[in-house]
Amino acid sequence: MRTSKQNSRTATLALGMAFALGLAGCTNSGEAGSTASTDSGKKAQAQSQITAANGCTYSKLGVPKVDLKGAKIGFSQSEPDSAAFRAAETKSIKDAAKAAGATAVVTNANSELPKQISDIQELINQKVDILVVAPVNSDGLTPALEAAHKAKIPVITIDRKVTDTVCKDYVAFLGSDFKVQGQRAADALAKQTDSKANVAVLLGPSGNNVTDGRRDGFVNQVKAKYPNIKIVAQQTANASRDEGQKVTAQLLQTHPEINAVYAFNDESGLGAMAAIQEAGKKPGSDVKIVSIDGTRNAVQAIVNGKYNGVIESNPRFGDLVFETLKQFYDGKAIAENIIIKDGEYTPANAKAQLGQAF
Template sequence: MSPLAYRSRHAVVLLATAALLASGCAKSETTTAAPGPSDSQAQGQVVQTPTGSAGPGCTLKQYGGTAFDLKTAVVGFSQSEKEANPFRIAETQSIKDEAAKAGIANLKVTNAQSQFSKQISDVQQLIAQGAKLLVIAPLNSDGWEPVLQQAAAKKVPIITIDRKINAKHCTDYLTFIGSDFTEQGKRAADQMIKAMGGKGKVAILLGSPGNNVTTERTAGFKEQMAAEAPEIEITFEQTGEFAREKGQQVTEQLIQSNPDIDGIYAENDEMALGAVTALKGAGKKPGDVKIVSIDGTRGAVQGIVDGWLQAVIESNPRFGALAFSTAQKFLDGESIPEKVTIADREYDEASAKSSLPQTY
């Protein structure tokens, strides 16, 4: 698909999303708005479950266990990373805010501080404290067996957000709620192709290894680049671990080893902002190196306004309303798909300034 065709298709999606938000209801099986009015819905929290791609459904009867009152039950939320990243701050706040709106009186929140062993311990402790539902933002996709075994023994449903875990749907976990990360990578590639004029050398600041977000954002970007811009060469790839400081360090190395680099694809905004710091330190001017990133934080979108970034693909962190409405549907006996996809915006030079109030 050409970048023009892709952008045209994306425009149709945005128009459909806007129509749904304006009407407050959904009339098709492929796109539905988060039920009930909420701040998250007003900010674009839209569920997309395309027929045939959402995976098989899972009911309470299939999963096992018995129904419970979400308002009085212990509900556990496990955050994975330090809340220095605006995405994590917005994600945790969404869970807290929407739990309050849903009347959930006993929400327990933990933060693993970017330590996987701590996250495993955190979730096990939540189960020991009597959690009836777990909402987990996983640090890694693998290594969850101890938690899954403990949760399965007590029939505690698990909803993962933002990242998947490598486990069996409707046996180990209920559903995954998140973005289409492969599509994000493709959209980032389209913006990079546009910014670079279809030719030049580009570097990739990879996210943390060991999770599906990095894998899929990388695959989508490379796939689209190969198909649509054969004259753009990917000459450098190194992990920046989704961190600003690491993104700066890697970009400083990049400037030394690849002084003729034309573009940087950062797999999150924090690494992109670190790259900007490195480019400033090297005496570069806005636009000398084209930067496209993913997340949609206020700092990155401001970077577009200031000329340092060319585009940002949003990764929507506002999972609270979807997580708890999905849990309630499950408890009411409805079938829950393997994946629920949240809609993401896109920011570029034309839209960045007016869109700043919508960012996080």
Template structure:
């Protein structure tokens, strides 16, 4: 998949503005087959195909004015990661644009127990809508029970929670992580000519992003390139410093490695630092990662990364649009899947301004 031209991007954005990502179940609308554009997200899955739907009547809550409501956003990770910075800023910017007068933002600093406490405190402070970027997929029962008692709709972004939509939360908005893993595998197969040894820098355990990006990559390699051997796997915890440490170990234990699949850009950039320290040259080891940060796209320009699969963090517009449609009585699908672009040597230089 290649990024659209500027004209196509404009058409995609126009389609997003007219498309109901959360259309009524009885009136499914085909989503545009387009990639995300700078600052925006394009819905990939038609609402009628997204699974069960939920209405305000089914949920059991009361309609409220979003502009005057108390809205809570729970960020999961330290905002040293460009993904998290862009994600939080997108929520803040869209709330300001819509005139939402009271937005409460918390940050769990990568501690799950703190995130649970953060959200419980938001509930105690009277929030009427919760947008949560979960650190883990499990362990949300205390929060969900408290939110359900007060009929507070919850929208999760970028990671899913293991719970029942409409009963426990409203919907999930994010990427198809399994598909991201498959696309990353396609680029690695391309880079290595279908054979060689590959290491995987795994994301943090305990969430669906890591699991699905791993399974998608492995399944695709097994299916399309049996001569590629996955000879090393270790978590880099989605962190640059940890990615560097793991790659330093990798170089020592597997000096014949040909490729590295990093499940986010921060780990990939840490790997680049390790390779530089080991005297490697750009392109000696092919690196494919997921996210689409500006630093990673620049690393493609510089020859250190082969390709990056985007994971768009700008959830603000779509999250609040979904909330408003729900409050207007429309049926919301249990998943709103967005479309992400690819970056490689053919478009990285021209796309730097669109990366986050």
């Protein structure tokens, strides 16, 4: 709870312009809801330093000190918890809040930017002490973040980095290095194809740093290291299993030489797996598949021999969020980017590591 009196938190947000930014949904099916309720995999750990000499402090941000025990934490989730990643992420925030003696108030934007702006305003109106935001998109949250700043509520962003001003609109970003994920996916695909393949790339939703990083990391790594890997097509599948299946089916008809798929996330990769099977080919052998996330369904597909690799993107941010907040309210300067450690699932370790998947 806050230890000093604060100003009124009522703020008015203009939704019209945000609505015009209409986004491609990141929602995916995933048979995930039941998995997350019992999720007990490894928690996200910082690979980079939480603090930095020129980082953000609560005094620099101009917000009051908060005792995390008894605090009200508003969590604005971006996408439905039917997605395995989001379900595990939400659960980790709730669990960490409970362990810290805080109360978590959770909203879900259902992949809609205007709704996320409205959700954040509602959390402000409910007088939360801290906001944790998993952004729908890297752009467009400025009205909501400005309202939080005016209400003297610090914001931690997770998973996607916003383009707004650090130590004004938000304290820090916690998440993966998405370019490195793309590079590692290229290396994993090269290993599975003996560095020779015709690859279809399934991209994520446009307009966020996750899609950009995973695409650029993969493409640039292929260009730099693997001259015999040819990228024959790149098309958006919007992180969706259904779209991954439809797009892959079309690409296999247009480019029958495709013998490998790099997917933005596991859901689009699992859609590709289904399309490959429908085309009368064997996923995992005739057409290799590598993706990013670490869902149980994708890792199980590796065990079953129908998938070739997954670069982990750990969604269990809860403990790291609260460790960051503890140091923030201890007066330490928090780094702008707190990068987490991500593992990798391969045919050699997938069976043993299946319990770590989400």
